[in-house]
Amino acid sequence: MTCNQHDDTKKIYDSIAEQYVEFKKAPFRTAIEEYTLFDVMILPNEFDRINKQQPVIRILDLACGDGHYTRKLKERFPQNSFICGLDISSSMIDLANMKETQLQQGIKYVCADGKAYTTTTELHLVDQYDIVTSAFYLNYARTHDELRDMIRGIYIQLKAGGTFYSITDNICSPLDCYNNEKHKKYSFYREMMEDSLRDGMSIKFSYYENVDSPSSCCLYAFYISPHVYEQLFIECGFSSFQWIQAQCDPNYPDRDYFDDFFRYPVLIGIIAKK
Ligand SMILES: C[S@@+](CC[C@H](N)C(=O)[O-])C[C@H]1O[C@@H](n2cnc3c(N)ncnc32)[C@H](O)[C@@H]1O
Numbered sequence: 001m002t003c004n005q006h007d008d009t010k011k012i013y014d015s016i017a018e019q020y021v022e023f024k025k026a027p028f029r030t031a032i033e034e035y036t037l038f039d040v041m042i043l044p045n046e047f048d049r050i051n052k053q054q055p056v057i058r059i060l061d062l063a064c065g066d067g068h069y070t071r072k073l074k075e076r077f078p079q080n081s082f083i084c085g086l087d088i089s090s091s092m093i094d095l096a097n098m099k100e101t102q103l104q105q106g107i108k109y110v111c112a113d114g115k116a117y118t119t120t121t122e123l124h125l126v127d128q129y130d131i132v133t134s135a136f137y138l139n140y141a142r143t144h145d146e147l148r149d150m151i152r153g154i155y156i157q158l159k160a161g162g163t164f165y166s167i168t169d170n171i172c173s174p175l176d177c178y179n180n181e182k183h184k185k186y187s188f189y190r191e192m193m194e195d196s197l198r199d200g201m202s203i204k205f206s207y208y209e210n211v212d213s214p215s216s217c218c219l220y221a222f223y224i225s226p227h228v229y230e231q232l233f234i235e236c237g238f239s240s241f242q243w244i245q246a247q248c249d250p251n252y253p254d255r256d257y258f259d260d261f262f263r264y265p266v267l268i269g270i271i272a273k274k
Pocket of ligand 1: 088092134
């Protein structure tokens with residue numbers, strides 16, 4: 001089993017890039033994760049922008065991994081869009097570029113640290129984005145300073161009036177959403193690494209290809225309290241911040257299967273407006 005509690009997120013994802021692509025195949029990823037990000041969060045809020053026929057919609061997908069959601073952004077915004085995916089892991093970006101070579105969607109990929117991608121002095125106003133997205137990025141901040149740097153990076157990338165949409169580990173969840181065997185049937189197990197929640201505490205995610213077999217890989221994210229997120233977004237200049245509860249696609253044929261997922265929810269959304 002690969003188990004990574006490395007100081008360096010880049011090295012972790014460089015070593016498990018292909019395995020991570022497999023984790024994205026679990027049914028909750030489309031029925032809940034993708035549905036919440038696109039159908040609950042982005043599409044209803046961007047309805048006007050889509051219909052205004054703005055010349056070009058610019059979207060940045062931070063911590064894009066192998067481009068899983070970057071490609072879906074291009075499918076949802078097929079015309080008049082410039083879409084860029086950014087990730088710190090060169091192996092992830094290599095996978096994303098391989099897919100781009102096959103699919104020719106016109107997506108640009110950049111290998112860089114989202115915290116330090118561009119400073120205000122380097123960024124030209126024309127290069128800013130209408131929308132910044134991220135799926136499982138902020139949960140890699142170990143300290144308030146790291147989280148502030150991530151949020152500042154997002155703020156700088158957004159145009160005035162732009163919006164940040166994110167799905168992340170559910171730091172608002174009650175304690176029974178940790179160390180809960182009921183999650184294993186969905187392909188993962190989420191563990192608190194200390195007895196009580198503390199900012200900077202590691203959260204271990206073990207992934208299962210099959211619930212009856214041992215975990216094939218594990219990764220660590222970090223807990224920072226919800227009120228610190230709320231404070232830092234406002235401190236960095238965002239005019240609003242909202243937590244969004246995950247939802248299941250109403251057209252998913254076997255919704256009861258996710259009852260325990262919603263009893264013990266591990267995903268949460270964020271919408272923040274500049
Ligand atoms: C859990 S994966 C999510 C990938 C993708 N968003 C998805 O949902 O499939 C987390 C990604 O965050 C990237 N990452 C972590 N810290 C980062 C940073 N500071 N800047 C850019 N990417 C980062 C990792 O390399 C990894 O690809």
